[in-house]
Amino acid sequence: MVYIHFIVNPISGKGSHEITETFLKRHFHESNYKIAVYHTKHPKHAIEITNAIVRYNPDCIVACGGDGTINEVASCLVNTPIKLGIIPVGSGNGLASNLNIPRDIDRAVEIIKHGTQSKIDVGRINDHYFFSNMGIGIDAMIIGKYEQSGKRTLVSYVKAALSASFWFKPVEARLKFEGQTVNMHPFLLFISNSNEMGYGMSLTPNASLSDGFLDLILVPELSFIQKLQLGLAVLRNKTNTFKLANHTLIRSLEAELPDRIFLDAQIDGEYYNLKTNKIKVGMINGGLKVLTP
Numbered sequence: 001m002v003y004i005h006f007i008v009n010p011i012s013g014k015g016s017h018e019i020t021e022t023f024l025k026r027h028f029h030e031s032n033y034k035i036a037v038y039h040t041k042h043p044k045h046a047i048e049i050t051n052a053i054v055r056y057n058p059d060c061i062v063a064c065g066g067d068g069t070i071n072e073v074a075s076c077l078v079n080t081p082i083k084l085g086i087i088p089v090g091s092g093n094g095l096a097s098n099l100n101i102p103r104d105i106d107r108a109v110e111i112i113k114h115g116t117q118s119k120i121d122v123g124r125i126n127d128h129y130f131f132s133n134m135g136i137g138i139d140a141m142i143i144g145k146y147e148q149s150g151k152r153t154l155v156s157y158v159k160a161a162l163s164a165s166f167w168f169k170p171v172e173a174r175l176k177f178e179g180q181t182v183n184m185h186p187f188l189l190f191i192s193n194s195n196e197m198g199y200g201m202s203l204t205p206n207a208s209l210s211d212g213f214l215d216l217i218l219v220p221e222l223s224f225i226q227k228l229q230l231g232l233a234v235l236r237n238k239t240n241t242f243k244l245a246n247h248t249l250i251r252s253l254e255a256e257l258p259d260r261i262f263l264d265a266q267i268d269g270e271y272y273n274l275k276t277n278k279i280k281v282g283m284i285n286g287g288l289k290v291l292t293p
Contacts, residue, residue: 003058004028004085004112006037007046007073009065017089019064019105027109040065046072058082060291062112066090066152067132067198071268074288075129078122083289085112091152092198092269095132098209099292115291120209122287123193125267125279131288133192133204134267136255136279137219138168143266154199161231170221171260177216177253188219188230188245191253191281198269202237204247212285213249220244253281 008019021037028035038049050061050073062085063073074084087108088096099118101108123130145160146152170185192204192215204215217239222230226244233242240247256278257263263274 001034002032002060003034003056004036004060004062005053005056005058006035006062006064006087007040007049007069008037009040009046009069009089012065012069012089012091017064017105019087019089027106028113040069043068044072047076050076054080054082060085060112062087064089067092067094067269070095071129071131071270074122074131077289078129078284078287081289083117083291085115085291087112091154094196094198094269095194097196097198097200098132098194099290101292111291111293115293118210118290118292119286120288120290121193121212121214122284123191123214124282124284125191125265126274126276128267128272130193130267131209132194132268133190133197134265134281135188135190136173136257136263136265137170137186137188137190138164139188139190140264140266140271141168143269144264144271147271157199165227165231171257174256174258175218175253176255177250178248182218184218185221186218187222187227188217189255190217191215191250192217193283200237201234203234203239205237205240210286212283213251214253214281214283216246216248216250216253218246218248250281251283253279255279255281 040046046069060083063070064087086096086101125134141164142160146157149156170187173186175182192207195205195207196202207215233239239245260277265272
């Protein structure tokens with residue numbers, strides 16, 4: 001008997017999915033599976049639910065939602081024997097895409113039933129885990145404006161990116177990583193564990209979820225023309241051709257923004273206002289068990 005809990009975000013993907021208890025019981029027959037289904041009701045609710053059910057030691061907890069829901073569930077499963085399952089019904093679905101988990105719900109269900117267990121690395125920024133990426137540069141402002149739009153679409157994301165490119169002003173950052181000390185005004189400070197950040201776009205197409213490293217991209221303050229060139233490179237998934245982008249593999253990083261009291265950050269595509277001007281980034285090698293094709 002396989003014991004599975006499902007945590008469903010009912011508004012992911014515009015709320016158009018049909019992941020219901022009836023649907024799941026039809027696919028996970030009681031002769032072979034014991035299942036429980038929960039629906040989230042507010043932001044961070046998936047964390048509350050997952051923490052409450054971890055003590056029952058299910059075989060698997062399945063996040064049915066987008067990257068935000070997946071992050072909330074997965075963060076509670078780091079360094080536990082419980083496997084994460086994913087049914088991606090969000091807008092970006094960057095982590096699921098990297099793991100080759102299809103957006104087709106029936107096919108994703110089959111992976112929950114017959115997939116293999118894989119271990120992936122886990123990133124950490126202060127007290128928060130990330131599984132795809134995080135950043136404290138322009139991407140944090142983009143995500144903030146994207147969330148304010150109230151629309152989880154690619155068009156809304158592009159509009160947010162264009163707006164942020166006009167309003168974002170880089171500030172001084174003091175960085176330490178891999179034996180280096182760097183002072184700069186980063187337009188982009190992006191750290192990725194995954195080769196995709198959603199909507200098929202990637203800043204780190206060569207990143208691996210299981211290589212024991214995080215991929216750091218640093219881009220200095222840019223002119224208007226250089227911003228356009230970077231934007232085009234991002235849309236074409238060719239940031240490696242943008243000469244001002246510095247790519248480095250890291251295991252850890254420390255950053256301080258001395259002119260700030262708090263930091264704006266994006267963590268797995270969700271906006272955070274961190275009540276500090278310092279961050280410590282690290283990683284846990286193979287810290288999460290995930291069901292994959």
